[in-house]
Amino acid sequence: xxxxxxxxxxxxxxxxxxxxxxxxxxxxxxxxxxxxxxxxxxxxxxxxxxxxxxxxxxxxxxxxxxxxxxxxxxxxxxxxxxxxxxxxxxxxxxxxxxxxxxxxxxxxxxxxxxxxxxxxxxxxxxxxxxxxxxxxxxxxxxxxxxxxxxxxxxxxxxxxxxxxxxxxxxxxxxxxxxxxxxxxxxxxxxxxxxxxxxxxxxxxxxxxxxxxxxxxxxxxxxxxxxxxxxxxxxxxxxxxxxxxxxxxxxxxxxxxxxxxxxxxxxxxxxxxxxxxxxxxxxxxxxxxxxxxxxxxxxxxxxxxxxxxxxxxxxxxxxxxxxxxxxxxxxxxxxxxxxxxxxxxxxxxxxxxxxxxxxxxxxxxxxxxxxxxxxxxxxxxxxxxxxxxxxxxxxxxxxxxxxxxxxxxxxxxxxxxxxxxxxxxxxxxxxxxxxxxxxxx
Amino acid sequence: xxxxxxxxxxxxxxxxxxxxxxxxxxxxxxxxxxxxxxxxxxxxxxxxxxxxxxxxxxxxxxxxxxxxxxxxxxxxxxxxxxxxxxxxxxxxxxxxxxxxxxxxxxxxxxxxxxxxxxxxxxxxxxxxxxxxxxxxxxxxxxxxxxxxxxxxxxxxxxxxxxxxxxxxxxxxxxxxxxxxxxxxxxxxxxxxxxxxxxxxxxxxxxxxxxxxxxxxxxxxxxxxxxxxxxxxxxxxxxxxxxxxxxxxxxxxxxxxxxxxxxxxxxxxxxxxxxxxxxxxxxxxxxxxxxxxxxxxxxxxxxxxxxxxxxxxxxxxxxxxxxxxxxxxxxxxxxxxxxxxxxxxxxxxxxxxxxxxxxxxxxxxxxxxxxxxxxxxxxxxxxxxxxxxxxxxxxxxxxxxxxxxxxxxxxxxxxxxxxxxxxxxxxxxxxxxxxxxxxxx
Numbered sequence: 001x002x003x004x005x006x007x008x009x010x011x012x013x014x015x016x017x018x019x020x021x022x023x024x025x026x027x028x029x030x031x032x033x034x035x036x037x038x039x040x041x042x043x044x045x046x047x048x049x050x051x052x053x054x055x056x057x058x059x060x061x062x063x064x065x066x067x068x069x070x071x072x073x074x075x076x077x078x079x080x081x082x083x084x085x086x087x088x089x090x091x092x093x094x095x096x097x098x099x100x101x102x103x104x105x106x107x108x109x110x111x112x113x114x115x116x117x118x119x120x121x122x123x124x125x126x127x128x129x130x131x132x133x134x135x136x137x138x139x140x141x142x143x144x145x146x147x148x149x150x151x152x153x154x155x156x157x158x159x160x161x162x163x164x165x166x167x168x169x170x171x172x173x174x175x176x177x178x179x180x181x182x183x184x185x186x187x188x189x190x191x192x193x194x195x196x197x198x199x200x201x202x203x204x205x206x207x208x209x210x211x212x213x214x215x216x217x218x219x220x221x222x223x224x225x226x227x228x229x230x231x232x233x234x235x236x237x238x239x240x241x242x243x244x245x246x247x248x249x250x251x252x253x254x255x256x257x258x259x260x261x262x263x264x265x266x267x268x269x270x271x272x273x274x275x276x277x278x279x280x281x282x283x284x285x286x287x288x289x290x291x292x293x294x295x296x297x298x299x300x301x302x303x304x305x306x307x308x309x310x311x312x313x314x315x316x317x318x319x320x321x322x323x324x325x326x327x328x329x330x331x332x333x334x335x336x337x338x339x340x341x342x343x344x345x346x347x348x349x350x351x352x353x354x355x356x357x358x359x360x361x362x363x364x365x366x367x368x369x370x371x372x373x374x375x376x377x378x379x380x381x382x383x384x385x386x387x388x389x390x391x392x393x394x395x396x397x398x399x400x401x402x403x404x405x406x407x408x409x410x411x412x413x414x415x416x417x418x419x420x421x422x423x424x425x426x427x428x429x430x431x432x433x434x435x436x437x438x439x440x
Numbered sequence: 441x442x443x444x445x446x447x448x449x450x451x452x453x454x455x456x457x458x459x460x461x462x463x464x465x466x467x468x469x470x471x472x473x474x475x476x477x478x479x480x481x482x483x484x485x486x487x488x489x490x491x492x493x494x495x496x497x498x499x500x501x502x503x504x505x506x507x508x509x510x511x512x513x514x515x516x517x518x519x520x521x522x523x524x525x526x527x528x529x530x531x532x533x534x535x536x537x538x539x540x541x542x543x544x545x546x547x548x549x550x551x552x553x554x555x556x557x558x559x560x561x562x563x564x565x566x567x568x569x570x571x572x573x574x575x576x577x578x579x580x581x582x583x584x585x586x587x588x589x590x591x592x593x594x595x596x597x598x599x600x601x602x603x604x605x606x607x608x609x610x611x612x613x614x615x616x617x618x619x620x621x622x623x624x625x626x627x628x629x630x631x632x633x634x635x636x637x638x639x640x641x642x643x644x645x646x647x648x649x650x651x652x653x654x655x656x657x658x659x660x661x662x663x664x665x666x667x668x669x670x671x672x673x674x675x676x677x678x679x680x681x682x683x684x685x686x687x688x689x690x691x692x693x694x695x696x697x698x699x700x701x702x703x704x705x706x707x708x709x710x711x712x713x714x715x716x717x718x719x720x721x722x723x724x725x726x727x728x729x730x731x732x733x734x735x736x737x738x739x740x741x742x743x744x745x746x747x748x749x750x751x752x753x754x755x756x757x758x759x760x761x762x763x764x765x766x767x768x769x770x771x772x773x774x775x776x777x778x779x780x781x782x783x784x785x786x787x788x789x790x791x792x793x794x795x796x797x798x799x800x801x802x803x804x805x806x807x808x809x810x811x812x813x814x815x816x817x818x819x820x821x822x823x824x825x826x827x828x829x830x831x832x833x834x835x836x837x838x839x840x841x842x843x844x845x846x847x848x849x850x851x852x853x854x855x856x857x858x859x860x861x862x863x864x865x866x867x868x869x870x871x872x873x874x875x876x877x878x879x880x
Contacts, residue, residue: 047656051649055510057497070495146669151622182591182635183642185625189669193659195622202623209491216487219633229586229629 002137002226003177005245009130010160010173012249014122021253023393025125028089030419031260031400032082032099033430037437038336038407039084040065044194048077048201061108062431071108075158075208078104078434079201083150085336086196087407089260090267091128092367092388094135094149097200098128098258101154104204106161107434109211110427115165117425123161125255127207131157132254133244137226141238143188151186151199152235156225158207166215178220179210181231259387262399263333265317268301271369272320275385276327279373283381287329287348292355295320295371299360306358309350313339325352335406411437442577442666443617445685449570450600450613452689454562461693463833465565468529470859471700471840472522472539473870477877478776478847479524480505484634488517488641501548502871511548515598515648518544518874519641523590525776526636527847529700530707531568532807532828534575534589538568538698541594541643546601547874548648550867555605557865563601565695567647571597572694573684577666581678583628591626591639592675596665598647606655618660619650621671699827702839703773705757708741711809712760715825716767719813723821727769727788732795735760735811739800746798749790753779765792775846851877 017025039045049065052073059068064081068074082088083100091098106123110116135142135153143149159180163173183206186199214220226232232239247254263273272295279285297306297320305318316322316339323333329348332338343349364370370384391399404412415433418425457465479485489505492513499508504521508514522528523540531538546563550556575582575593583589596617603616623646626639654660666672672679687694703713712735719725737746737760750759756779757763763773769788772778783789804810810824831839844852855873858865 044658047653047658050656051652055497055500055512057495057510060495070497072495146674148622178630178633179635179638182588182627182630182639183625185623187622187664187669187671187674189661189664189667189674190618190622193618193661195619195658195660195664198619198653198658199622212491213487213638216490218484218487218635218638220635221629221633224627224629224635227629229627231627234586234627234629 002232002241002244003174003223006130006134006160006177006225007170007173009133009249010126010164011170012126017122017125018253018256020256021125021129022121024256024258025121025128026419027260027396027400028099028258029103029121029124030404030416031089032103033415033419033433033437034404034407034412035085035088036064036078036082036434038087039081042081042084044084044197045077045081048080052077060112062111062434064434066435068435071112071208071212072205074108075104075204076201078108079204080197083197083200085264087261087264087336089258091132091254091258093254093257094132094138094153095143096131096135096149096153098131098154098157098255100200101150101203102127102131102157102161104201105158105207106165107427107430108208109162109165111431113165115427117427117430118423119165120427120430123164125253126164127157127161128255129249129253130160137232137239137241137244138236139238139240139243142236145237146188147235148186148188148190148199151203152184154200154203155184155206156180158204159210162208162211163214166211168211168215172214175218175220176211176214178224179213179218180206181221181224183210184231260396260400262403264336264339265323265333266305268297268305268366269320269323271367271385271387272297272371273323273327273333274387275369275371275383276324278385279381279383280328285328285373287352289375289377290328290352290355290373291376292357292374293324293371294374295324295356295358295369296361296364297358297369298364298366299362300366302358302360310344313341313343316344319353320358321353321356322349324356325349328352332406334403408437442672442681442684443614443663446570446574446600446617446665447610447613449573449689450566450604451610452566457562457565458693458696460696461565461569462561464696464698465561465568466859467700467836467840468539468698469543469561469564470844470856471529472543473855473859473873473877474844474847474852475525475528476504476518476522476874478527479521482521482524484524484637485517485521488520492517500552502551502874504874506875508875511552511648511652512645514548515544515644516641518548519644520637523637523640525704527701527704527776529698531572531694531698533694533697534572534593535583536571536575536589536593537640538571538594538597538695540640541590542567542571542597542601544641544644545598545647546605547867547870549602549605551871553605555867557867557870558863559605560867560870563604565693566604567597567601568695569689569693570600577672577679577681577684578676579678579680579683582676585677586628587675588626588628588630588639591643592624594640594643595624595646596620598644599650602648602651603654606651608651608655612654615658615660616651616654618664619653619658620646621661621664623650624671700836700840702843704776704779705763705773706745708737708745708806709760709763711807711825711827712737712811713763713767713773714827715809715811715823716764718825719821719823720768725768725813727792729815729817730768730792730795730813731816732797732814733764733811734814735764735796735798735809736801736804737798737809738804738806739802740806742798742800750784753781753783756784759793760798761793761796762789764796765789768792772846774843848877
C-alpha cells in the first residue's frame with residue numbers, strides 16, 4: 001500500500017505538482033544554493049570535497065566550492081556542504097531537512113544528463129514529497145529510536161528524484177526504492193558532530209546510487225519499503241503507514257509547509273526572534289526603553305536554547321537572552337558571521353540580556369513563542385509568533401533574499417534572478433553557481 | 441566498554457594474532473579471491489563494475505573482472521562480486537560472511553598505499569574479529585529484527601581493517617567507528633535478490649569511506665557504537681554487549697571458527713553431503729547398492745532445502761534428495777557449473793533421489809546432519825557430520841584447493857602458491873589476481 005502510493009507519487013506528471021509546492025521548491029532551491037555556498041569552506045565540506053577530489057572521477061556534476069565529480073560523489077559532498085551550517089530548510093511534519101538530502105541528488109543527475117533547471121525543481125518537489133510521506137509512515141517511533149529522518153527518509157526522496165530524472169519506469173523505481181531500503185542509514189547521535197551534515201550527504205548519495213543501479217538492472221525485493229523486514233518495520237517501533245497518505249497528494253503537497261531558517265541560530269529561538277522583531281519594528285523600541293523581557297516557550301527548549309550567559313558565539317546561538325538583546329539592539333541575526341565570541345562579551349548586549357526571563361509553557365508547540373516586553377515607562381507589550389503559520393509569499397521571498405545577502409553578499413541578487421527565471425535554463429547553469437557562486 | 445574493547449582489538453600488534461586465526465585468514469584470502477573470480481561475470485558484478493567504470497576515477501585498487509577504481513568504489517564492486525555466488529566463508533557465531541565484507545576494504549586500501557600482502561591478511565584478521573565480536577554484541581535481536589550482519593557488523597570490521605592499514609591512531613579509529621555507526625546498513629529482506637551481494641559491497645565501501653573520512657579529520661560522536669542512540673541500541677532489540685568479549689581476544693580469536701563452503705549449494709545441505717561423502721569413500725558405495733536413504737536434519741531446513749523433485753539446477757541446490765544422489769553417484773558438488781537444468785532431469789539421479797526421506801530432528805543443530813543408508817544387501821550404515829567440528833588444517837587446505845580448481849581451473853594452483861607465500865609479496869600482486877586471475 002505504502003509502496004504503491006510512493007510509486008504513484010513518483011510517476012506524477014509535473015503539471016500535477018500544486019503551485020504552492022512548486023513555488024516552495026523553487027525558493028528552496030535558491031536557499032539551498034545559498035546555504036551550500038555559505039558552507040563551502042567549513043571543515044566538513046573541505047574534508048568530503050578532498051576525498052572525492054582525490055578519487056578524481058569523471059566530472060559529471062558540480063561541487064560546492066569548485067570542481068566536479070561523478071554523480072554519487074558530488075551528491076555526497078553537496079549534501080554535507082549545504083547542511084554544514086545547519087541553516088537549510090526544515091519540514092516539521094516528519095522533522096527532516098528536505099533540500100540538503102534531495103537537491104544534491106536531483107542536480108547531480110540533471111547535470112550529468114544535461115537536463116533543464118525546471119526538471120530539477122520538479123524532481124525535487126516529487127522526491128521531497130515522497131520523503132515527507134515516508135517520514136510520516138516511519139512515524140515518531142523512528143525518530144525516537146534514534147534515526148535521523150534527513151538521512152533515512154531523505155535517501156528515499158533522493159532516489160525518487162534521481163530515478164525520475166533518469167526516466168526509470170515503475171518497476172525500475174520499485175527496485176530503486178527496494179535497494180534504498182538496504183542502503184539508507186543515519187543516526188541522530190551524530191548531532192553536534194560533523195556526522196550530522198555527513199548524514200545529508202549520505203542520503204543524497206544513496207539515492208543516486210540506488211537509482212543508478214536500478215536503471216542498470218539490479219534486482220531488489222518486491223517491497224523493500226514496507227514489506228516483511230523492509231525498511232519501515234526494521235527502522236521504526238511505531239510506524240503509521242495510514243498517516244502517510246491520509247491527505248492525498250492530489251489534494252495537497254505537504255512540501256508547501258516547508259520552513260526556511262532566517263536566523264543563523266537554534267531553530268527553537270526563531271519564533272521569539274520573529275515576535276520581537278515585529279514588535280520592535282511596530283513600536284520603535286530602543287534598548288534603553290526595556291525594563292524586562294518575559295518569555296514563554298515550549299518546555300523542551302529550556303534545555304536546548306536557554307543559556308542565560310553564553311560565553312562563546314556558538315553558545316549565543318542557543319541563548320534566548322542574548323538573541324533577544326540582539327533583536328532589540330538591531331543586530332543582524334541572519335549571518336553566521338555575526339556570532340563571534342566578542343559578541344558574547346558585548347556589554348551593551350549582556351546588560352540587556354540580563355533582563356530576560358524564560359519559562360516553559362506546555363500549551364505552546366515547538367514552533368510557538370510568546371511573552372511580554374516591559375518598558376521603563378511602565379507599559380507592558382505582548383509579543384507572539386507561531387512559525388507554523390505560513391509566511392506571505394512575498395514576505396518569505398524578501399526574507400530569503402535578505403538572508404542570502406547576509407551570507408553570500410551581492411551575488412545573492414544574481415542568483416535570485418537565475419533561479420527565479422530558471423524555467424528556460426539548464427541544470428548545468430545551476431551547477432555553475434555551486435562552483436563559482438559569489439566568487440565574482 | 442564495547443567501544444574500548446573494539447579499539448583495543450583494532451590496535452593489537454600483528455604478532456598477537458593467534459596462529460590458528462592467522463592461518464584461517466590466509467585460507468579465507470585464497471577462497472575469497474576464488475569466489476570473486478568465479479562470480480565476476482554474474483549480473484550483479486557486471487552492473488556494479490559498470491557503474492564505477494563509468495565514474496572513471498583514479499585507478500587506486502583492482503576490480504574483480506578487470507580494471508581499477510578508487511578505494512571506495514573498488515570495495516563496493518569487489519564485495520558484491522565475491523558474494524554473487526554466495527559461495528564465500530561464513531561465521532556462525534554471529535552469522536555473517538567476513539571475507540566479502542572485509543577483504544575488499546583491506547585489499548583496496550593496501551593496494552592504494554602499496555602495502556604488503558601480509559598486512560592485508562593481518563588487517564583482515566583484526567577487522568573480521570571486530571565484526572564477529574560486534575555481531576555477538578548486536579545479538580540475535582539484530583538478526584531477528586531484519587538486519588544482515590554481513591552488511592552491518594561487516595562495515596565496522598571493514599572500517600577497522602581499512603583504518604588499521606591507514607595507520608589511524610586510537611582517536612581516529614574511534615571516529616571511524618563513530619561514523620560507521622551512521623553509515624552502516626543492510627537488510628535480510630534482500631535475500632534472494634541482487635541486493636544480498638550488494639550488501640557485502642556496501643559494508644566494504646562504508647568501512648573504507650569512514651576510515652578515509654576519519655583520517656581526514658571528520659568528527660563523530662564520542663561513542664557512536666554503543667553510546668546513547670548509537671548503532672547497537674538503535675539496531676538491536678536484544679543486544680548482549682557482555683557476550684561480545686566474554687572470551688577475551690587474548691585467549692582466542694573467534695575468526696578461527698570460520699567455515700568455508702565446499703559445495704555450491706545451500707549451506708543447510710553441506711553436513712549431509714560431508715557425511716555421505718565420507719561414508720561412500722570408506723565403504724565404496726555404488727548407486728545400485730542403495731535401497732533407501734533416511735536423513736535427519738534440523739527442522740528449520742525442511743522448509744529451505746528439502747525440495748523432493750527439483751525442476752531446475754537452482755532448485756537442485758536446495759534438494760537433499762538430488763544432492764545425496766549426486767554424492768553417491770560421484771558427481772561434483774563443488775562447481776557452480778554442475779547445477780544445470782539437465783542435472784535436475786538426469787534419470788540416474790532422479791531414481792536415486794526418490795529413495796531419500798528426510799525428517800526434522802529438534803535435537804540437531806543447523807550444522808549437524810545424520811542418517812541411515814540402507815543397502816540392497818540388507819545392511820544399514822549410519823552416517824553423520826557436524827560442520828561445527830573443526831576440519832583438520834590439511835584437509836581444509838586440500839578441500840579449498842579442490843573447490844578452487846572446480847571454479848577457476850588450473851589457475852587455482854598458481855593462486856594457491858601466491859597466497860600461501862604472500863609474506864614477501866605486495867598487495868598489488870594480489871590485486872593483479874583480481875583483474876587477471878584465470879585468464880591465462
